[in-house]
Amino acid sequence: MKTLIMTNLSMSTSDPIVLETRERGTETVPDTEEVPLTFRIKNLSIWYGEKRAINDVTLDISANAVTSIIGPSGCGKSTLLRSLNRMHELVPGTRIDGAVLLLGENLYALDVDPATVRRRVGMVFQKSNPFPTMSIGENVTIGLRLNGVRDQKFLNERLEKSLRMAALWDEVKDDLHKPGTSLSGGQQQRLCIARALAVEPEVILMDEPCSALDPIATAKIEELIHDLKAQYTIVIVTHNMQQAGRVSDYTAFLYLGRLVEFGPTTKIFTNPSDPQTEDYITGRFG
């Protein structure tokens, strides 16, 4: 556990990013007033073998805000999201050009261990995937336990805290020993969020977290996203444009691997500057 805390400290004390932003000007960051940045994506290109999935994307992601990535299927949304915690590397034959800075540190520097990146940048997936062999409680604490935390008292505290943050505690507090797969779909997804929160990441990535859920469960997750942004930076990929409009502060529109437009969600949805964005948002294609 000590190492975990230490890495967290060393990160929060890292460089003055805010200043740097001002220098770079306004082309990617609207309202540059005092926006602390979590991610700076610089000229990022990603290839799967010969296929170029991301084409020269430059994008800054603000801290303690929700940024949504929208675009038609196959436009590279998920790849861009996964490049933020190096999960796209699980596909063999990927190649990357450019840089992703997390609080000023390049995630793709040679001496960076992807596991460390993923401990700092948590992820929630489209299909809820609680581990079938583990109870609800074990599911939440697995990340800590497999990273060497033995202190049972600490684990129990973190278990309750994570479940409370994921707005699941009241529903499962008497059933912590039951299998994680015994919960309903929406509860399973919140369990996965609690599992990601338990390792105390700085960022949470969500890859279409509600696409398999009914409207009520979706509303709960969206409310949760809204609550979580006080403490976390959240990046969400969604197919559902109303959802992007409801939950996010910033929206990035991606098309054929290129970043077409990025800005405050209200602007993208009411007054987009690129005709392609407008066509997509008004449902003319995609």
Added chain:
Amino acid sequence: MMHSKRKDRHRWRKFKSALVSFGTFAAAVSVIAPLGLVFFHLLVNGASSVNWDFFTQLPKPVGSPGGGMVNAIVGSLELLVLASVVGIPIGVLGGVYLAEYGSARGNSMLRFLADVLNGVPSITWGVVVYGLVVLRFKGFSAYAGGLALGIIMVPLILRTTEEVILLVPNGYREASLALGIARWKTIVHVVMKTASKGIITGILLALARIGGETAPLLFTAFGNRFWNHDLSQPVAALPLQIFTYAIAPYDDWHRQAWAGALVLVIGIFCVNVLVRILTRERARTTA
């Protein structure tokens, strides 16, 4: 005119259908019948000799009635343990490698080789181990027998382990890796744990398979009519003892051989039932 022709055709079609149905039924019976016959035959000839003495007594000399095969039963268990020491780690780790690591081309090569190994007649392993171990250490031993059986287990366990690990949905691997859990920990604590019942099933099936092997033991474990607690010495095994007794010219040995075969078949049957229970539970939990 028209009508009767249609009726004829209808009858002919019915007849063909019945014929094929009967054919498939007969084929199914001819598959099951030998099993039933063998089991019935074993019961008739062996049941009378399967008694308390059979499980507690050493073999008696020719002519004196009674006696048992306790040394062979224990010897078989010893051999299974020794074979497991060789076969389970190599088989399971190899299966994990095939499913999780390696390149597609190299893996299809390994897979092919494992299938070839699987098809090698079991007596070959007896000869190989005889040449490599028995001759070198100048003696038959339980170790040699266990090694020969263990080698036979490897490709069986390897292939089943690979298959059940590939069945684990990728979402679990991703979820674990995304928590910053190292790859090997993900494989051990998430993937293998999820596939554990399947892996155990594969191990049990491999044990059931080698439990009845005789040929690889002929010139490795060799057999022994007495107690032997030294694993570097020849050891008795149930299938070997059955073989020795069955080809001997004495009636009471024949009876003992029948009894041994019955015990062996029941043992293997029990393992298979256990496998059925395990796989049924697996089907239920994944559903």
